[in-house]
Amino acid sequence: MKRTNIHPELVVVTGAGSGIGRAIALRFAAAGAHVVVSDLNRDSAAATEAMIHARGRRACAARLDVTDPSAWEAFARDVLADHGVPDVLVNNAGMLVSGAFVDLTPADWDRQLSVNLLGVVHGCRVFGQQMIDNGKRGHIVNIASAAAFTPTPVMSAYSVSKAGVKMLTECLRLEFGPKGIGVSAICPGVINTNIGEHAVTVGVDEELVARGKELTRRVQDAAAKLPFSPLSPDLVARAAQRAVRYDLAVVPVRAEAWLGYFLLRIAPGVNRRIAQPLDVERIERVGRRVLRLIDPTSSEPAGAQAISAPIEVSR
Template sequence: MKLNSIRPRLVVVTGAGSGIGRATALRFARAGAYVVASDVDLTAAKATVDLIEAGRASAARLDVTDAEAWVAFATEVRVAHGVPDVLVNNAGIAVSGAFVDLTPADWDKQLAVNLFGVVHGCRTFGRQMIDAGKRGHIVNIASAAAFTPTPVMSAYSVSKAGVKMLTECLRLEFGPKGIGVSAICPGVINTNIGEHAELVGVDPELVARGKEFTRRLQAVAARLPFDPLAPDQVARAVQRAVRYDLAVVPVRPEAWLGYALLRIAPGVNRRMTQPFSIDLLQRWAARAPRPSAGPG
């Protein structure tokens, strides 16, 4: 691997109010960078900034689906702090369900955040980096779903596959200009994306029970000496991608398995998630504990 000459001093992170975005912001801040933590929830972004040494970060509200908001945000960052060394496009949501149950509005919502939010970020800050004539790096958070299909996450998988392909296209276009572009592809990570996910075509009570069961599993994992699903695993991968200018970085064993199978046994990769149908999810949710009335 070849070391990248970039030394991140100014880093912009979207979706920095929790999960992978917060872990990434904290990691870059600990490494000495000034971090601009953006999120659609300004309170959450400020909570992340509060965890960083005073004077080393600032919070901003950003709706990544709004192209004009991106332009205004990028201008504010440049005026206040300069052109970023690193942009991390992390903000994302999940809209799942049987394909025939997904409406055009469901697709619009999914792609607006996960794909076009990344497009807008790459375009606005990529332009800044190019115009400034400085080396830079853009990291796009994709998913193992970008290369391993599932029968109940078509919209989500398409959005993340688009992020991965966009990344690889931009590596060819931006690379000669001194700007690296990386796609991080995590497997299962303990974040709140599932808490806010939409599962179309499933009884809302079953969805609530499934989310409650997931919260309990996450709480158990968080109490272990080493959280096997910790978002910091992804944050470490982000730093590694910048340091070595890596193209695609799977995170966690299941992600590496899908990435490897895509190359050596694509038929197996296509079929290994086939059992996870919407019917299976409904049966699983039906067996999950009912949501508790209070702390349990």
Template sequence: MTTPQTSGAVRRRRVRGDGVDLAVYEQGDPARPTVLLMHGYPDTHAVWDEVAGRLAERYHVVRYDVRGAGASSRPFGKRHYTFSYLMADMRAVLDATAPERKVHLVGHDWGSIQAWEAACTMADRFASFTSISGPCLDHVAQWTRGNLRRPTPRNVRHGLGQAARSWYIYFFQTPLLPEIVWRAGMGGPFAKALEVGEGVASRDGHPARTLPRDGAAGVGLYRANMLSRMRAPLPRRTDVPTQVIIPTKDLFVSPHLVGGLGDRVPDLSLRTIPAGHWVVRSHPDVIARWIGEHITGTTGGALTAAESRALRRARVVPGRRPFEGSLVVVTGAGSGIGRATALAFAERGAEVVAADLDPASAQRTAELAGLLGPDAHGLQVDVADAAAMEDFAKTVLNDHGVPDVVVNNAGIGMAGGFLDHTPDDWKRVLDVNLWGVVHGTRLFAAQMAERGQGGHIVNTASAAAFTPSRALPAYSTSKAAVLMLSECLRAELAGRGIGVTAICPGVVNTNITRTSRFVGRDEAAQENDRRRASRAYALRGYGPEKVAEQVVRAVLKDRAVVPVTPEAHASRLLSRLSPGVMRLLARVDVG
């Protein structure tokens, strides 16, 4: 016989609620902290199977089929589905499974809506609360009223967007028709929609065999509570430490509904994930991990550095900086655009890993970044060396965790005629400017994808990527390749929530001109060319700090291609409108 302490064993019992029998399911050791998982509509407790199995290794996990669903009773009449009955049911389950102690509450969809009511009306029963894709109805009503009072274009857009997402709620208010549709065979199309729309394949237990009856009975949840709360919202607030997980691809719940939530929930954390509504099925590892981190953080348990950073990033506090708790990796960070970018992210709260071929300059950037933000770290790496980049990526992962932003910035300059470039010249510029980006993106994008929480990659290209020049054949080719690579990666990684940006500076005053090679010339002539180029760039007066600001903005707004300087914008526009003119200009000998 399986003991109660075996995490994989599911133990079922019946608990008497308010006039109904509730099917209750438990896993894990009852002596451990209790986590109560509330399911939504038209699901049953089984929607949590994957998450529950992971949590049961550390916690006592409790689930139950709410009234009208699964193996629980199905009372007739909408009045039996009001919040007062639902809260009485929850209290009965809590008294039976975790008497006289606080539990950690987690809700999804309608389970989250119920959980909000519980967290706001009986907060003394809960040690923490995690809400997923199910807002408090009173908060939604107040958010809607706020948008109507201030009908700015933004507020109107957000309001209409949520109204469109809520189409099914209006349908559920019609008499009899929803019940008829469910009982007529909606189960098959529902399962297919889950698989096609969210990548959630059917499995034993979900969707449940009782889905036609569950869907028909559960309509009572909407009829009994939605309109009454929207018409007369109650002043709901809670002091329970609350974590709201926001799936950014949710087709039913707008991310904008968290607006103003901090005023009603003083202890609030927000986390976003590139996933759909049924994120508890599609991303159980991430959801279980975040629930565990939230519980550990609220109970004063030991956290790893990566967990502490993640919780700090999620925390909603006045004056919070936009990259608070983020980990940002910048290559070529020893000077110029790379150093300015590292400092810009540090100033906005990020923990920075500054990497450069020159270890002393990398360490200096880290020291400067540490003065502006959290601790920063300087590391040496040659981006052209595949093995070195492998070790670098592993070091970052093991010592600091998965980065949230990676800026592949390292690059070198090279000028001169094509016929003067040797194969070694081509190899060197492509190894650094292109292969460095390939290595960085390949390694860190894989980490981001495995983590499942999204991220952003910035690749430094150049205005030379779309500005042909007889004087820059190798350099322009390498940067054009970076631009196209970034466009391809953006298309592929979008489905994983990873943004990709190509930054295209123009003439920027950095030391790249002082280190560039001018092929086909002796050393004295090259040094003279470097001095001339450096003077011209200095007179242009466009500093790397301005590029860094564009990098930060590109990550915040998830922009694809960012020409930075005015001449970069002009070249980008002209290359699209009149490529023939660009080809003529490319013939000009600037030497």
């Protein structure tokens, strides 16, 4: 692998107030970059900025809604005026809309694609233009997902958005590469972040979703106390740095992501069916069993009482 000669001095990260984006901001800052930490949530971006300052490194926080093209234009103008052209842009902001395809409304699709796919398109456009005009080497890192390789029944909108990010990345490599700008797609498997907490779950018993989120919080709190987590967002941050260092096209992170990446090539039929057992009813059934095992004294969620009873759903 050939090393690029990029030494990131200025790095812009979207969705950097939590999870993977925060870990990426911390890593690039630790390596000496000034990091522009942006997020939809200004307070969480400021918290990441404070963490970086507490480590004696450089950062500034900004609010950016990646779905808003004019906010991107204004943000890019401000970054240019205050700091110059970024060496690295990390399009990380994202969220998960899950549920059976027939339960997803046009608004659900609109939300999923405007954050996860169009948010990345807008970022590549405004900062790609700055990098091209600048004439220096630059790099864009897009956070896709293992869902870009493996079809999953209850995550059709999310999977489509991430497959789009991966394809966009591969198209842009051809357009931007000759201009000295690398573009990479990072495809993580399961990572311990707040993505479940922020997710929109359509057509599933609301009480079950709430209890599942509560259980996840408890597991995450326990995992945070371990010296090393196999689901750490820092795995993705390291992959992002590697992608910039070696101008990598597609970088799977964790075993399940590598499995999907290889199955897609060597056994596409198996890859197409591997997630088939996942459907909303099965997920609800397993979820209830897990919750009963953990907390046998607690009351059953509404949907578990009788098949014919109406189920409270998230919409």
